[in-house]
Amino acid sequence: VYISKSSYIRQGEESLDGFYRAWHQVEYYRYLRFFSDGHVMMLTTPEDPLSIVPRLRSLNSRMDSVLRGHYRLSQETDNQTKVFAVVCKKKEEKVAEIPRNRVCRRNPAPEAEHSFHVGLQLSSGGRQRFSKLVWMHHSCHILYRLTGETVVTAFELDRKYTPFFFARVKSYMALSERPL
Numbered sequence: 001v002y003i004s005k006s007s008y009i010r011q012g013e014e015s016l017d018g019f020y021r022a023w024h025q026v027e028y029y030r031y032l033r034f035f036s037d038g039h040v041m042m043l044t045t046p047e048d049p050l051s052i053v054p055r056l057r058s059l060n061s062r063m064d065s066v067l068r069g070h071y072r073l074s075q076e077t078d079n080q081t082k083v084f085a086v087v088c089k090k091k092e093e094k095v096a097e098i099p100r101n102r103v104c105r106r107n108p109a110p111e112a113e114h115s116f117h118v119g120l121q122l123s124s125g126g127r128q129r130f131s132k133l134v135w136m137h138h139s140c141h142i143l144y145r146l147t148g149e150t151v152v153t154a155f156e157l158d159r160k161y162t163p164f165f166f167a168r169v170k171s172y173m174a175l176s177e178r179p180l
Contacts, residue, residue: 001056001172002032002133002164003049031056032085032133032164040071042087042118053169066090067116081122083133088115113143125165133164 005027012022029049033041033056041056043066055061059068069087076082119137122130138161139154155161 001053001167001169002034003167004030004032004162004164006030006160006162008160030164034071035059038070038072040069040085040087042067042069042085042116049167053167054171057171069115073122081130082136083118083120083122085118085120086115087118088113111145113145115141115143117141120164125163128166131166135161135163 006029007025007027009023009025012024014021026046028044028046029052031041031043031045031049031052035041039059041059041061043052043056043063045052045065055063056066067087068090069085071083071085074082074084117137117139119135120133121136123132123134124130125132135157137154138157139152142151142153143149144151
């Protein structure tokens with residue numbers, strides 16, 4: 001599993017007497033779990049690795065906030081290995097309910113699918129080879145089903161996008177059928 005820890009400071013609410021304003025240090029983690037069959041799981045949460053890593057054991061994790069998708073490795077002319085992934089929330093089947101005695105809106109909210117496209121560069125960090133994934137690209141693609149229109153929002157990669165570092169998990173080894 002690859003883990004990225006990020007932190008930032010944000011301003012809190014002003015006190016009742018207006019004399020001071022609190023500041024909060026926010027810490028959160030991003031987790032990337034790659035499977036040998038080309039699937040990937042991505043999770044952003046404030047929970048520490050000791051509580052999250054065991055829950056990422058299989059693709060059938062029951063956490064609602066996990067994004068699932070697929071990835072591919074690419075080695076281009078610059079001889080750098082890159083990882084490209086597309087992840088999205090698990091699609092839930094919703095049963096359409098028609099409320100009784102209610103006036104239906106003429107323009108219902110458009111149904112949309114959100115997917116996140118991630119580009120990372122595999123590099124060496126510290127003493128381990130290929131233990132670091134550095135952000136190259138991150139964008140959100142919103143597909144509106146009714147119109148077929150796709151809106152792409154590319155995120156600016158700043159200090160909040162800290163690199164992922166590989167953390168070996170021995171219990172995952174039993175699940176692997178073959179190496180990447």
